[in-house]
Amino acid sequence: MQLQLLQTSDLDQPEVLRLKNVWKTYHGGHQAVKGISFAIRRGECLGLVGESGSGKSTLARCLLTLERMDKGEIWLNERPLHKLTSFQLRQARREMQAVFQSPSASFNSRLTIMDSLLEPIRCQNKGCPSFLDKSTNEREIASQLLEKVHLPANCLNRYPGELSGGQKQRVAIARAISVEPSLIVLDEPTASLDVSIQAKVLNLLKDLQEKLGLSYLFISHDLSAVHFMSQRLMVMQQGEIVDVCEGMELFAPNRHSYTKQLLALFDVN
Numbered sequence: 001m002q003l004q005l006l007q008t009s010d011l012d013q014p015e016v017l018r019l020k021n022v023w024k025t026y027h028g029g030h031q032a033v034k035g036i037s038f039a040i041r042r043g044e045c046l047g048l049v050g051e052s053g054s055g056k057s058t059l060a061r062c063l064l065t066l067e068r069m070d071k072g073e074i075w076l077n078e079r080p081l082h083k084l085t086s087f088q089l090r091q092a093r094r095e096m097q098a099v100f101q102s103p104s105a106s107f108n109s110r111l112t113i114m115d116s117l118l119e120p121i122r123c124q125n126k127g128c129p130s131f132l133d134k135s136t137n138e139r140e141i142a143s144q145l146l147e148k149v150h151l152p153a154n155c156l157n158r159y160p161g162e163l164s165g166g167q168k169q170r171v172a173i174a175r176a177i178s179v180e181p182s183l184i185v186l187d188e189p190t191a192s193l194d195v196s197i198q199a200k201v202l203n204l205l206k207d208l209q210e211k212l213g214l215s216y217l218f219i220s221h222d223l224s225a226v227h228f229m230s231q232r233l234m235v236m237q238q239g240e241i242v243d244v245c246e247g248m249e250l251f252a253p254n255r256h257s258y259t260k261q262l263l264a265l266f267d268v269n
């Protein structure tokens with residue numbers, strides 16, 4: 001799929017992802033996700049906020065098909081992931097990328113940054129992403145990708161251990177966008193970073209989303225970060241979506257009582 005420049009608020013855009021009535025129970029009977037349904041449109045950032053243990057990561061792992069759900073439907077670009085064979089699923093999964101909380105865990109410490117960065121492009125036999133200047137030279141493609149996340153090309157020969165957490169997270173973001181996925185799941189992408197770096201990474205993600213028309217599911221326990229990033233946000237409590245709102249509706253007096261509790265906890269503006 002080609003990324004396109006577009007208005008992020010454009011509700012005429014097609015759905016990239018739709019979840020219908022997704023349930024997940026862990027061994028021992030704990031219901032982490034209880035009948036969740038939602039959709040994400042192309043070019044949209046949908047925020048998911050909720051306190052620790054509310055089921056956000058479980059939901060993310062279910063939709064990335066890293067975790068088997070009990071029941072429900074997951075449609076990616078109108079393909080029913082819940083009906084695919086394992087082989088078909090491996091192919092379809094490539095249309096989704098994820099950036100997780102811990103940048104260190106995302107890299108093989110024995111691979112150079114260049115090799116880690118180019119892994120998805122090589123695996124998927126893809127060439128130069130359409131949003132870069134055309135090139136067939138791997139090093140040039142990798143340098144351009146790093147440039148998109150404001151890192152110098154001299155990082156390419158280094159190993160993950162030689163980069164800071166913030167730099168590694170930027171490489172993880174560059175790697176996620178390299179194959180022009182339909183959806184990027186960002187699961188607490190700044191939670192392990194220094195406060196001074198968090199805002200920079202959020203700004204970078206928002207800038208890339210707007211320029212490249214990316215679709216994000218942005219997950220965080222921090223309501224202010226979710227509000228900053230997302231056109232629409234969902235509030236999750238004990239495995240359920242208890243509130244959904246757009247932009248400034250967050251401050252409406254009739255919000256769910258749990259949303260109000262979160263608003264009181266975080267400095268949202």
Ligand SMILES: Nc1ncnc2c1ncn2[C@@H]1O[C@H](COP(=O)(O)OP(=O)(O)OP(=O)(O)O)[C@@H](O)[C@H]1O
Pocket residue numbers: 026027030032050051052053054055056057058059221
């Ligand atoms: N592998 C597992 N086995 C059993 N229970 C689990 C497992 N993973 C998560 N849980 C439980 O499911 C619930 C939801 O966990 P989950 O990690 O999805 O929440 P979360 O909202 O992402 O939390 P956090 O913000 O702390 O990451 C929690 O009660 C957790 O203890």
